[in-house]
Structures are given as structure tokens and as C-alpha cells.
Amino acid sequence: MAQNGLDMDIQFLPGVGPKRSALLKKELSVGTVGELLRLYPFRYIDRSSYVRIADARPDMAYIQLKAKVIRIDLHGNSSVADAPADGPVRFNTVKRISVWVSDGSGEMEMVFFKGIKWMYEKLKPGQEYIFFGKPTGFNGRVNIVHPEIDPQTGQDSNQGAVTSMTGVYPSTEKLKNGGVTTKVMNRLLEAALNKGLEYIEESLPEYVIRQYGLVPIHFALRNIHFPKDMQSLEKSRYRLKFEELFYLQLSLLKQKYIRSRAEQGIPMPKVGDAFNRCYEALPFPLTGAQKRVIKEIRDDMKSGHQMNRLLQGDVGSGKTMVAVLTALIAIGNGYQTCIMAPTEVLAQQHFRNIQKFLEPTGVRSALLTGSSKTAERREIHAGLEDGSIGVIVGTHALIEDNVIFRNLGLAIIDEQHRFGVEQRSKLWRKSTCGAPPHVLVMTATPIPRTLAMTLYGDLDVSVIDELPPGRKPVQTIHATEGKRPALYRFMKEQIAAGRQVFVVYPLINETEKLDYQSLEAGAEDIMQKFPFPQYKTAVVHGKQLNDVKKFNMDAFAAGRADILVATSVIEVGVDVPNASVMVIESAERFGLSQLHQLRGRVGRGSEKSFCVLMTGQKMSKESRRRIELMCATENGFELAEEDMKMRGPGDLEGTQQSGLPISLNIASLAKDGLILNAARSAAEAILSEDPILHDNRNLILRKELTKDKYQVRDYSKIS
Ligand code: ADP
Numbered sequence: 015m016a017q018n019g020l021d022m023d024i025q026f027l028p029g030v031g032p033k034r035s036a037l038l039k040k041e042l043s044v045g046t047v048g049e050l051l052r053l054y055p056f057r058y059i060d061r062s063s064y065v066r067i068a069d070a071r072p073d074m075a076y077i078q079l080k081a082k083v084i085r086i087d088l089h090g091n092s093s094v095a096d097a098p099a100d101g102p103v104r105f106n107t108v109k110r111i112s113v114w115v116s117d118g119s120g121e122m123e124m125v126f127f128k129g130i131k132w133m134y135e136k137l138k139p140g141q142e143y144i145f146f147g148k149p150t151g152f153n154g155r156v157n158i159v160h161p162e163i164d165p166q167t168g169q170d171s172n173q174g175a176v177t178s179m180t181g182v183y184p185s186t187e188k189l190k191n192g193g194v195t196t197k198v199m200n201r202l203l204e205a206a207l208n209k210g211l212e213y214i215e216e217s218l219p220e221y222v223i224r225q226y227g228l229v230p231i232h233f234a235l236r237n238i239h240f241p242k243d244m245q246s247l248e249k250s251r252y253r254l255k256f257e258e259l260f261y262l263q264l265s266l267l268k269q270k271y272i273r274s275r276a277e278q279g280i281p282m283p284k285v286g287d288a289f290n291r292c293y294e295a296l297p298f299p300l301t302g303a304q305k306r307v308i309k310e311i312r313d314d315m316k317s318g319h320q321m322n323r324l325l326q327g328d329v330g331s332g333k334t335m336v337a338v339l340t341a342l343i344a345i346g347n348g349y350q351t352c353i354m355a356p357t358e359v360l361a362q363q364h365f366r367n368i369q370k371f372l373e374p375t376g377v378r379s380a381l382l383t384g385s386s387k388t389a390e391r392r393e394i395h396a397g398l399e400d401g402s403i404g405v406i407v408g409t410h411a412l413i414e415d416n417v418i419f420r421n422l423g424l425a426i427i428d429e430q431h432r433f434g435v436e437q438r439s440k441l442w443r444k445s446t447c448g449a450p451p452h453v454l455v456m457t458a459t460p461i462p463r464t465l466a467m468t469l470y471g472d473l474d475v476s477v478i479d480e481l482p483p484g485r486k487p488v489q490t491i492h493a494t495e496g497k498r499p500a501l502y503r504f505m506k507e508q509i510a511a512g513r514q515v516f517v518v519y520p521l522i523n524e525t526e527k528l529d530y531q532s533l534e535a536g537a538e539d540i541m542q543k544f545p546f547p548q549y550k551t552a553v554v555h556g557k558q559l560n561d562v563k564k565f566n567m568d569a570f571a572a573g574r575a576d577i578l579v580a581t582s583v584i585e586v587g588v589d590v591p592n593a594s595v596m597v598i599e600s601a602e603r604f605g606l607s608q609l610h611q612l613r614g615r616v617g618r619g620s621e622k623s624f625c626v627l628m629t630g631q632k633m634s635k636e637s638r639r640r641i642e643l644m645c646a647t648e649n650g651f652e653l654a655e656e657d658m659k660m661r662g663p664g665d666l667e668g669t670q671q672s673g674l675p676i677s678l679n680i681a682s683l684a685k686d687g688l689i690l691n692a693a694r695s696a697a698e699a700i701l702s703e704d705p706i707l708h709d710n711r712n713l714i715l716r717k718e719l720t721k722d723k724y725q726v727r728d729y730s731k732i733s
């Protein structure tokens with residue numbers, strides 16, 4: 015079947031066979047020589063350098079030792095262990111062998127649970143071998159389980175390698191057990207290069223390679239697997255990362271170009287009276303960032319193309335203001351706006367905030383949620399249908415089938431990641447104007463720029479990167495249980511000074527047998543230490559009925575309660591400028607971005623505010639790092655960048671749903687921001703000259719983008 019070396023099944027490579035090839039296919043999705051060549055090492059080891067046993071530590075990555083076998087111990091039932099070393103060994107009763115080795119600096123145990131007979135017979139006491147593996151700590155000593163072993167022959171068995179640097183490839187437990195070791199992988203890649211490399215065609219146009227100073231694909235593939243020297247490796251890495259990010263951006267941007275040409279939007283050329291009246295009545299001047307973003311939005315709306323814009327801004331950066339002014343542009347052009355929020359609490363809050371800005375404009379607004387009464391609901395439906403309601407704020411209730419708009423021209427979606435795909439597209443279909451409504455998605459989850467570019471590569475991104483003036487920084491403090499009496503004294507001082515306090519718990523019930531304090535136990539403790547009627551405590555959690563929740567929330571918002579004990583439901587909303595203290599219990603259980611969102615609930619008033627992170631004494635390294643970061647910075651983007659570095663982009667909060675459009679083999683969004691920028695500008699430059707890639711010199715690009723992996727979802731259609 016194979017037309018050329020690239021399509022050849024890897025089972026025909028020396029040392030593979032049907033069993034290992036099935037394993038490689040299953041574990042790494044590598045089935046052909048061509049696919050194998052595009053499986054890159056994730057690190058390299060220097061085969062010429064050895065670690066001294068005395069220096070080996072369990073936290074080291076893969077190490078290489080040169081050591082002599084001293085003795086081999088058999089472990090199984092006692093009769094085996096006691097058997098003389100030269101007697102016949104019944105291997106079926108042996109559970110594990112320990113191979114003790116020494117390099118003069120110390121001794122180390124190599125442990126085998128599998129392949130026992132083979133190892134026992136192969137390894138000769140008194141002989142020197144090279145051992146390669148990941149050290150682990152066991153009973154206060156360092157050992158290596160299932161190391162790879164080379165006889166110390168003095169020859170370089172790896173003929174493909176020009177240097178002593180050897181690639182280490184992604185692996186799994188099953189691959190290791192199936193004998194697919196680093197050494198086997200190296201031999202496979204050597205064979206794959208011999209069979210396949212000549213058939214690999216250059217995957218970037220000549221002029222792109224020249225313009226960006228890249229090395230050719232053959233050079234890159236040879237050196238990524240078997241680096242000639244450090245410099246060649248670096249150049250090869252750069253080229254392959256660039257290529258990967260370039261095609262990712264090209265595919266996203268191309269969709270955007272195509273859509274902006276094809277997709278008609280509702281032209282909204284005017285600013286309108288409503289906008290101007292609101293603007294003139296503002297109690298404060300807009301920040302520079304707010305002005306810039308409004309201009310970007312305005313340009314979109316008058317362009318005649320549909321707006322698809324993501325508005326990012328830290329908690330408290332003034333997104334609501336931008337949303338209101340955007341809505342008023344739509345109104346000024348004769349269209350309705352809907353503002354969708356993920357929760358009822360948040361919808362109410364938006365509605366309250368928006369009303370005060372709408373007042374001077376005379377625009378009629380309404381709130382529609384699941385708990386709107388029937389009569390009220392009927393009235394709102396009528397107002398939307400006849401167009402007398404200009405701005406509707408609400409939750410999912412807005413997308414019910416019986417909600418009909420007269421002319422919906424703009425949809426503003428807050429915290430988009432909490433909306434399902436299905437719901438978004440339903441909203442989309444509510445447009446009755448012939449063209450889809452403009453879409454503005456607002457998020458307070460600070461997504462690092464590199465990630466936003468990739469996740470929303472086909473959306474335009476606006477960032478409010480400036481907080482309104484006069485904001486007091488929030489002092490963040492880390493405390494453990496021993497400090498609780500001091501914390502309570504501090505809370506009492508703040509309450510005596512007229513302020514309010516949030517206390518947030520990660521759990522409602524102790525569902526698992528973990529020693530986290532549950533909200534219920536915590537609330538009880540608070541009510542005991544802060545007795546009624548001197549202190550008033552409101553409790554809010556997800557299991558309460560909506561009415562109860564609203565009643566308690568309102569009590570706190572209106573200042574009738576001093577303390578709000580809550581689960582993280584308050585994360586997405588509540589503006590209580592008088593609250594000056596945010597206590598987060600079991601803070602080690604929260605992710606960075608969640609902690610940051612919670613902290614953003616205080617520091618909104620004129621008083622100095624505090625965030626207290628309560629944790630247990632014992633924390634994982636990552637938890638400790640998160641707490642340290644929170645105490646060190648208030649900048650959401652800095653935190654998001656750090657978060658991404660710590661956890662990898664796939665895990666970043668708020669992005670799990672969307673995931674990456676394609677998986678990256680070699681580039682990292684966290685680490686390769688500069689290459690990403692270069693790749694993105696390259697893609698932009700090419701598309702601005704040749705949006706549909708029909709130039710001959712872009713033939714390679716056109717061909718590459720037809721591959722399956724670039725048939726990505728169109729994010730604009732679902733947001
Ligand atoms: P976000 O929605 O981004 O979290 P908000 O829009 O709720 O932020 O704004 C937070 C607070 O800052 C609100 O009380 C709002 O009235 C106020 N605010 C917004 N813009 C400005 C500004 N330019 N100057 C002063 N205060 C502002």
C-alpha cells in the first residue's frame with residue numbers, strides 16, 4: 015500500500031513488530047513513519063555525563079549512572095530469599111529483585127518487578143553497566159525502579175547520534191512495560207529518518223522561511239531527533255514551534271477574514287442621543303482604557319460587519335460601564351440589546367447597576383429571570399415584542415422560546431464560559447433583523463494574552479488594563495488556624511468601624527472525609543463568636559431556595575448584616591462597596607483565578623481593604639506557591655500568567671470547556687509567547703495580502719490548512 019516511506023506502517027521498522035506498533039498506535043497515536051518523525055522529544059539527556067550515586071536525589075529527573083553490580087537479592091516468599099545464590103531459582107515465586115550497584119561514591123538499589131528472570135540472568139556481579147532512569151525516594155534511600163540498562167562496551171551503540179545528546183520521547187507505563195524504552199525509540203527514529211526524511215516536503219513557503227530566518231524542515235527534523243550541537247537543536251526547535259503556532263494562528267485568522275468579508279452585520283453608524291445623554295451624566299470621567307475599548311467597539315458596530323468581540327477586564331475595571339454605553343449605541347440606531355448573566359444574583363446586580371446609568375436616557379429596561387412572576391413576565395414579553403423595552407437583562411430565561419424581540423441588534427454576554435454552547439446558539443437565532451446581532455462577550459477571568467490569541471484567535475479581543483482611579487490596594491494576608499482568635503478580633507474592629515466582612519468556604523458539606531471546615535460548622539462558629547443581636551450574620555449557599563438566598567444576600571448588600579458567610583457563589587457578582595474584609599477559608603483548595611475573583615469583591619469602597627487567606631499548616635508545593643503569589647500581587651494578568659505556567663493552559667480555569675483548537679506537539683503557550691507573537695504577525699501579514707491564500711506562493715499554506723486538525727470549531731458561532 016505504501017506509496018512512499020512516510021506512509022509506511024511503523025511495524026515494518028526494525029525492532030517494532032505488530033505488538034509494539036499496536037502499542038505505539040494506541041498510546042501515542044503514532045502509526046506511520048511520517049507520524050513518528052513528527053513525534054518530538056520533550057527533553058534531552060546528555061549520554062556522556064554520569065551522576066555520582068552519592069549525588070543522586072529523588073527530585074532529579076532522569077539520570078544516568080555508570081556502576082558495577084555488587085549483588086542481586088531475590089525477594090519473594092522466605093524460602094526463595096533464603097535459597098543459596100547458586101542454587102536453582104524458582105522464578106515464579108520471586109516477586110521482585112534488588113540489584114545493588116556501586117560506583118565508588120556510594121551504593122544504590124535498582125528494583126525490578128518485571129522481567130526478573132531475564133535481568134537476573136543478564137546482569138553479572140562484578141561487571142559495569144550504564145543505568146538510566148528516574149530516581150525515587152524509598153525508606154529514606156534513593157533507588158531506581160526498572161532502569162534502562164546498557165552494557166558498558168565503550169562503543170557508541172547509537173549510530174544516529176552525532177553528539178551525546180539523546181532525545182527522550184513521551185511515554186506511558188504501558189509503553190515502558192511493552193519494552194518501548196528510550197533506547198528503542200532512538201533506534202526507531204533513526205530508522206524512520208533513513209526511510210522517510212527524503213519524502214518530507216517543505217511545509218512552509220520558501221519566502222516565509224527566508225523572511226523569518228528559519229531552518230529548512232529536513233534540517234529541523236534531523237536535529238530535533240539527533241541534535242548535531244546545541245545551536246542546531248535550538249534552531250530546529252524554533253522552526254518547529256514557529257510552524258506549529260503559525261498554522262494554528264493562520265487557521266484561526268483565516269476564518270476570521272472569511273467571516274468578516276462574508277458575514278453581514280447590522281450597520282450602526284450613529285452614536286445617538288441616548289449614548290450622549292448617559293455620557294454627559296456620568297459621575298466620573300471614563301478611564302483611558304474604557305475610552306479606547308468603546309472606540310474599538312464603535313468601529314466594529316458601524317463597519318457593516320458583525321462584531322464578535324471579547325472584552326477582558328479585571329474585576330472592578332469598569333466593564334459594566336462599557337456594556338451600558340455599547341447597549342446605548344445599539345439603542346441609538348433603533349435596536350434592542352440583551353444582557354445575559356450566568357446567575358440570578360449577577361443578573362439582578364447588573365440590572366441595578368445599569369438602571370442608574372440608564373436613568374438620564376429615558377430608555378426602558380427590564381429584568382427577566384427564572385423567578386420573574388407570571389404577570390410581570392407577560393408584560394416584559396410584550397415590551398420586547400413591541401420594542402418598548404430597549405435593554406433586557408436576564409439569565410437563561412431570556413432564551414426561552416416564547417421570548418420574542420422586535421429587533422435584537424446586540425447581545426452582551428457576561429462570563430461566557432458559564433453558558434453552554436446550545437444556549438448561546440439559541441440566543442443567536444433570536445435575531446430577526448436579517449443579520450446576526452453584534453456580540454460582546456465580557457469576562458473577568460484574566461486570560462493571558464498568548465492564550466486569548468489562541469482560544470479566541472477568531473474573535474477580536476479588547477482589554478481594559480487600567481482600574482478606575484482612587485482604588486485602594488487590598489492587603490492580602492496568609493494565616494493558619496492558630497491566628498483565628500486574632501482574625502476574629504480584627505473582624506470585630508472592622509465591624510465596629512462600620513464595615514462588613516465576607517467569609518467564604520469552598521464546600522457546603524463535608525462530602526468527603528476531609529478535614530476542611532464546612533460552611534455549616536464555620537457559620538455556627540461565627541454565630542457563636544459574633545452573637546446576635548450585637549452582630550448580624552447572613553448565610554448564603556447553593557442549597558438554599560432562591561428566595562432565601564436573595565433575602566440573605568440583600569440583607570448583606572443593604573448593610574443589615576455585618577458578616578456574610580457564603581460558598582463561592584458570591585464569586586460572580588455582589589458589589590458591596592462597604593465590605594472591607596474578605597476571609598477565604600481553606601484557601602489552599604481554591605485555584606488562583608478563583609482566589610483573585612473573590613478578592614476582587616473587596617477594595618471597591620473608599621476604605622482600606624483586606625483579604626485573609628486561611629489555610630491548614632500542611633500544603634502542597636503548588637498551594638503554597640498560589641498563596642504566596644496572591645500575597646505578592648494584585649495584578650490579575652500576572653496571576654493568570656503564573657497560573658498557566660504552573661498548571662499548563664489546558665487546566666486554566668474558565669478555559670476547560672473551550673480547550674485548545676488543536677493540540678500542540680512542541681510549542682508551549684506558557685513559554686513561547688515571543689514565538690507566538692512572531693507567528694501571529696506572520697500569519698496576519700500573509701492574510702492581509704492574500705486572505706483566501708490563492709497566490710501560488712501560498713499553495714503550501716492552502717494545502718496544509720485542508721488537513722483535518724485545522725478544521726476547528728468556529729468560536730464566534732457559539733459565543
Ligand atoms: P467590572 O464589571 O469590570 O467588575 P464595574 O463595571 O462593576 O467593574 O465597576 C466597578 C466599580 O467602578 C463600579 O462601582 C463603577 O461604578 C466604578 N467605575 C466604573 N468606571 C469608573 C471610572 N471610569 N471612574 C470611576 N469609577 C468607575
Ligand code: MG
Binds near residue numbers: 330333334
Ligand atoms: Mg461586573
